[in-house]
Amino acid sequence: MSHNRREFLLQTGLGFGSVALSALLAEELRAGTAPPRNLIDPLQPLAERLPHFAPKAKRVIFLFQYGGPSTFDLLDYKPELLRLNGKAVPAVLKQQQDKVGGVFNHCKDELMAGPWKWAQHGQSGHWVSELLPHTARHIDKLCQVRSMVSESSNHAPATYLMNTGAILGGKPSLGSWLTYGLGSINRNLPGFVLLFKVGGLGGSANWSNAFLPAAFQGTQFRHEGSPVLNLSPPEGLAGVQRSTIDFAQSLNRKHSMKRPAVPDLDGRIASYELAWRMQSEALDIGELTQETRATQDEYGLHDQNSAMAMYGRMCLLSRRLVEKGVRFVQIYNAVDKLGWDGHSDNTDYHQRNAAQTDQPTAALLADLERRGLLDSTLVIWAGEFGRTPMMQGNNGRNHNPYGFTIWMAGGGVTPGAAIGATDEIGLRAVEEVQSVRNLHATILTAMGISPDELFFETSGRQERLTGVAQSWNLIPGVLGPPA
């Protein structure tokens, strides 16, 4: 295959169908003529690539709810649990076999209701607990999935699963897959941006590009100060930065001209120009004072609750980033190691985390809608698992991977829907049980990507976010009425 033809294919990427592309490359590999990882034009790894079909969403904001929120204390109304407060788990629910761990691990055989009041909201009439008064105003925008299950009852593996599709670390994250498949709309900024004070349990494997090229790794944007690590010139050198770069570039060009067979050398020259442009563009995004005072207040930027102010800054930054064409933004809500992880005092944990996140989340939804961005931006709210209705300690709840709620909004998802259900005490998903893999397939499909055709060949197999076995289903009712 000629060099030019390959370049063309590389640049058309997904649009041509990565199957065709990959088959051609595989042919080359078998003939022993090409290095194994060359799917993307190295000079423009973030160049925008066409999706497989018309997308419902063009960008994603993922609000990761760290630690495992107790979703039947927030959105999944369980009057039976309120009624059975202090009672033993009904026998019929006890008998089920658990595949991982076991829900009674460290739990008492005693149900515990949350202390919060519930009310119906919006046209949909969905119940929302008093912990989320702001989100409640947008309840008709949300598409809830109330029957999610995870594959581990432990933070790191379950967080890896939610972010990378596998409970073992070492697979590319959702944001890496999306930027690998689609590139980014703005090439002067990273395509996959992270905002957090404390990242997910299990560390950087949660936003790793793993075996995908490094251009698709998550870049941390700081919510205060210079937004990207090493973005600004060292102190006192701003005035000579361009001159220093120019010197290097003129020598680099001469060096590269003598080595026409090494495209990376030109790529490196281009990367310095990108770094230069990124500096001004990223600094600009970090200037939250460009927003009106009303907007700043709406996001809680000046709230006395410093945790809320921080989460608000991250939510506002995420809007500014997607507005500038960043493909995937992920926020981790936690301010410490604990997040929603209420083993000892579930009431306190949920009060604090709800207070931190509720108002800015609502502000983000409203802001995106006002700016006409919500239709093309998929907002996802999810933790790694839910919590037990049984009591742990005196007022705690343990991890529960057998049934929990997540929601999506915007990006073409069905507004006001509530899909699936847990049993009467919220312990296990019983209707429309949905795996994280199905959630990922649904997100990819919303982005115009056919989940089976987004793959990367490594270690002898086609790796996919949705697994090598190609066994996934779209969550019915999320992207239009169920068939």
Next chain:
Amino acid sequence: MLTNRIRLISRSTILPPRTSLTVMALIAQLLLHFPAVCLQAVMADELPALAQQATSLLKARCVSCHGPDKQDGGLRLDSLDAARVGGERGSAVVPGEISQSLLVEAILFTNADLQMPPKKKLSDREISILTEWVASGAVWQMPDPPPGTSPTRGSDDATPIGDALTDSRNPIRRLFNGERLDLWSLKPVATAGGISDAGNKSEAAVSEASAAADSPDQSGDATEAATSAIHSSQVIDHLIRQRLSKLKILPSPEADRRTRIRRLTFILTGLPPTPDEADAFIADESPDAWNNLVDRLLSSPSYGQRQAQLWLDVVRYADTNGYERDEYRPLAWQYRDYVIRSFNQDKPFDQFIREQLAGDEMLNAPPATEAEADALIATGFLRLGQWDSTASIFQEEERLRAEMMADLTNTTGAAFLGLTYSCCQCHDHKYDPLSQADHYRLRAFFAAVKPVDDQIVELPERLEQIRSHNAAIDSKIEALKLEQTQLSHDDDSGKARRTELDQEIAELESQKKKPRIAMAAADEGSAAPPMHVLYQGDFHTPREEVSPGFPSVLDPNPAVVRPPRDNSTGRRLALADWLASPANPWTARVLVNRVWQQHFGTGLVATPNDFGYSGARPVHPELLDWLAGQFISEGWSVKKLHRLIVTSATWQMQSSVPDAESSAASGDPGNSLLWRQNTRRLEAESLRDALLAVSGLLRPYSSGKPLWPAMPDELLKAQPAILEAEKGGDDGRMQGWYTDELEATDVRSIFLVRKRAISIPFLQAFDLPDSTVSCARRDTTVVAPQALFLLNSPEGLRFANALAEKIRQKAGNDPAKQIRCLFREALTRSPDEEEFQLSTDLLIRHTEYHRQNSPDRAHQLALTDLCRAVLNLNEFLYVD
């Protein structure tokens, strides 16, 4: 009879009395190492497998000198009859009689006059196989069928099932309907046959070389070494150029000396040459200049550090557990140092394999030498995967164990065999001749593995010192305790004295010494828990039980496993022996391909961890096989392999081409056929090491605990587990980040801590691989954060500052001298006129700028800017 035979053997020795010593030594050796031979009959059903192992060993190790081509000593070992007839010294094999079989004496190395193979003693395991084979009656393996025939044996045939190519009963042949058997890597390594042309040509070269080296003062050995190097590296060139000439592609000319020394030093040591080293080589007019340089670099300690880095990628080394807590593994570094030592010692690679998989099973007693201690440290290999210490809290131990076993299986398959065992964990392999059962057969070799966190690796002498040191303290403590019992409980002085004594005892306790321990692994006993095929890879759904076994396509029978002692299964040793034997077609090919990749940027097989159908095919199959054969016959010496490759003209070619047209015109713009060398970017560690070396900051450090460089605080604070540790909430589990003093961390990057949950940003930016799975080949991406790092990071600025200071010290204050000195230090060359002018302009411009704020240091700051620019050059990051 016995005496007679021995006398015959030792007739060339002078003193007859040594005869009896030899007999005793022989028997003592056997009893010491192979009690099983004498005390335990070989089970009848093991005979065929033993026969196969023994005959393939003879074929691999002996027949080249004692077979159809050569009959050294008049002996052939390619059939039982020939072995019984023997050679000039007598019968090599007397079935059932170890003491009468010269073969056994020869391989035991007890008789200085009869040691075979002459270059390198067989492994204990191999010796054991051959000895047991002789003892059990020396049954010869079933003859190979004549080529082209496809024997079909009846299903009631009691003979063991053979490989899929020859036996229709082989399960792989049945599973895939006889397909998938033409996989290139399945074929035995082809030796000599395919390169007859090369042989002819290089014979001529040898005679030329011999003539050249024909001077009386040279020792025979040196001449032999020199000619064999010339002979061998010319085979590489011949094979490469044969292909090029068919396509009418001209090979590139030899690169200049400056390019070659930079390339060689970076590839072999991961560091740049110093300007003086480069000058010395450029000025060296001796014909051996290149060979001497190669030898010097291969014997420098930096060589092992570089080579180890590449191996650590393959085995996914890290210093921490991974997952939520990501605790520090305080002893993992000993494995890292073991790898460095092994490469520096040029430990035969087959031994290196055995030690990592089964070092513990190679020993029958506590380690008595450093080498034996190393064999135990080597089993750290079995411990390198991730480990989730919180699994037990959530009752997920069973899942974790299954994951750990899968990880170990997949890593072993990829690292040594280049086979994707990960692909047949849930179902039969989609492309390769591997069944799902094959995954679990390999996994079964590890079924009994248990972690050992406190393996004592101290040598007896030192242990004894420690023991007596501690005993002396104990007796002092005893005395103090006795005094305590005699004290009154009532009065104050008694209480005071008691407290005093407690303190003294504690003080004494703290003076006790502890023996050196290692993070190792061992079997939990002589029996392993059963291994089942797991339906869809899920540990909840075990299916049929399997025994340990090699890939069924070659040998579907259970592996012959013998416990080396009574508290270990011997499974890993059996696996290690098979992996490290020339009998399997993968191990040597996989290793030489990794080394080729190190030298050319791309392997002869572009997918070093996948020698299956979905991987790349070898560009030069005959070269790959020739290198593999050479590697084995040269005793699995990695250094010799390097020497072989870098002394070829192919290696020494230029990488640059005059223009794009000539590159395209070559018909091979991607250079897969190697008509030129490849320009490649330094790997993350080499880049950092080069920056440290050039700026003069690099500190010597050659073994020991990993060092923790400073990290941006916000990155640490973003790690929940580290936050917990900083608040003291990790109960001593060491899940934090333990920053060392800045200067202390100016060591080669291999000695920096490798933490799974958080990578050192500089290294990560330059494509440090994930340490969760085996990495066969580094990515080299080009992304803006790399530019930001080199331009703006505190590290980048520090390198530039240090380099500028070094230049000032070396070149004084004259800008012209400084510019020349800078180019020489950083790029091993002088600036051309244009570069000199640009540099001068920059210095003037920037001095002017810095005068505003720092009038005293304006010029030095400008020089720092110039240094920063030079350290950002492509030329600094890429090696031609």
